[in-house]
Amino acid sequence: MAEAHGTGGYSIAAVSKLTGISCHALRVWERRYGFPAPERSPSGHRRYPTEQVGVLREIAAQTQAGHLIGDLIDGYRAGSLTASSLQGGEAVEPLAATVLLDLLSVGDLVGAQAVLDRFLARLAPFEMIERIIEPALVEVGERWFRRESSIYQDRCAVGCVLGQLNRLLDQVRRVNLNPGRRVLVGAVQGELHEGGVLMVSLALELAGWRAIPIGADVPILDFQNAVEAWKPDALALSFVLSRNINKRFAELASITSVPVFVGGRSIVNHQRLARRFCLIPLTGSLAAASAELIAETERWHGRRSRVRSQNNGADSLASPLWNRMVGGNA
Numbered sequence: 001m002a003e004a005h006g007t008g009g010y011s012i013a014a015v016s017k018l019t020g021i022s023c024h025a026l027r028v029w030e031r032r033y034g035f036p037a038p039e040r041s042p043s044g045h046r047r048y049p050t051e052q053v054g055v056l057r058e059i060a061a062q063t064q065a066g067h068l069i070g071d072l073i074d075g076y077r078a079g080s081l082t083a084s085s086l087q088g089g090e091a092v093e094p095l096a097a098t099v100l101l102d103l104l105s106v107g108d109l110v111g112a113q114a115v116l117d118r119f120l121a122r123l124a125p126f127e128m129i130e131r132i133i134e135p136a137l138v139e140v141g142e143r144w145f146r147r148e149s150s151i152y153q154d155r156c157a158v159g160c161v162l163g164q165l166n167r168l169l170d171q172v173r174r175v176n177l178n179p180g181r182r183v184l185v186g187a188v189q190g191e192l193h194e195g196g197v198l199m200v201s202l203a204l205e206l207a208g209w210r211a212i213p214i215g216a217d218v219p220i221l222d223f224q225n226a227v228e229a230w231k232p233d234a235l236a237l238s239f240v241l242s243r244n245i246n247k248r249f250a251e252l253a254s255i256t257s258v259p260v261f262v263g264g265r266s267i268v269n270h271q272r273l274a275r276r277f278c279l280i281p282l283t284g285s286l287a288a289a290s291a292e293l294i295a296e297t298e299r300w301h302g303r304r305s306r307v308r309s310q311n312n313g314a315d316s317l318a319s320p321l322w323n324r325m326v327g328g329n330a
């Protein structure tokens, strides 16, 4: 079983991911049955010892078979229920984000970078995004939502994680020597979230295209000007929030010289609206959405696709560069 190095245990979010038991249920069982019995970190957060996580996994499995929680906890206390073990691979990811954020919550940037470096040494850039960077950003959001962190802690964590994402993008760009098409990437005025912009840019660079990220909170007029001046082959925008989405879509409809893609969590509920304004909605995983962007851009420009899209899946990203970056698993 993987150890929770240096932190004295797993966070509630990590335990929830590892066991499938909701955070709410974990708190209720603790109150009602006295189990699990997490320790507390210096900042007061619950920290579950490895053994308890194993017991919770076993309990989760047995409740599926119809056993009652109270009986199972009694069984554990009586010694008739044993912990199931965690495999190293499945434990590492939730743990990594938690360890990283615990360090950042006390302002330990050097320690946090050491954790990132450890993963950078063994994960390809796309895996780094999927397994460390995105889970860490999501956990920042969860801690914020549960009021477990302060603004200064969130900002420190986001700065560190986005900084690493920028460095990865830089690293991939340096080895992408003969990029194919160019895509302008950003987020519209009023949208401050930049993570999606950077991640899409990285995915496109890994596919052998050139991404030009211009950041978040950019007025539509500036996208128009940039398209006119730089003549990219496509424009890709990230929408986390849906504020003013109707207005923004209407403004974007004036950009007609390139295909305009819209992606991000808000787009799932606004696909039809996007199409009404001749925008191309992208949903699904980052790899699949990037592959679709590539295939649609080629279709738009009416040329033969350098990388043929098979079923709009991640396969269409299978350039040599992509394979190298994702460790040959694409």
Ligand code: B12
Residues within 6 Å of the ligand: 134, 137, 138, 139, 140, 141, 142, 145, 158, 162, 190, 191, 192, 193, 194, 195, 196, 197, 199, 200, 236, 237, 238, 239, 240, 241, 242, 261, 262, 263, 264, 265, 282, 285, 286, 289, 290, 293
């Ligand atoms: C960092 C952060 C901030 C920072 C952003 C700083 C920065 N430089 O980016 C700051 C502090 C500014 C911020 C502010 C706010 N935030 Co905020 N923030 C976050 C946080 C913690 C991380 C965002 C992130 O980078 N996520 C990781 C990225 C990669 O995920 P993603 O954006 O969903 O992108 C993925 C896909 O959607 C896709 N994708 C995204 N874009 C695109 C585009 C294309 C073309 C394609 C193909 C794919 C694609 O690719 C990504 C990989 O899978 C999230 C938590 C979370 N769960 O995401 C909250 C979160 C997004 N924020 C939230 C909120 C509510 C706010 C505020 C309204 C808070 C407030 N009351 O002030 C403000 C709004 C500010 C604004 N006007 O934009 C909510 C949004 C809830 C919702 N509506 O869904 C979240 C989810 C937090 C939460 N748990 O409630 N935030």
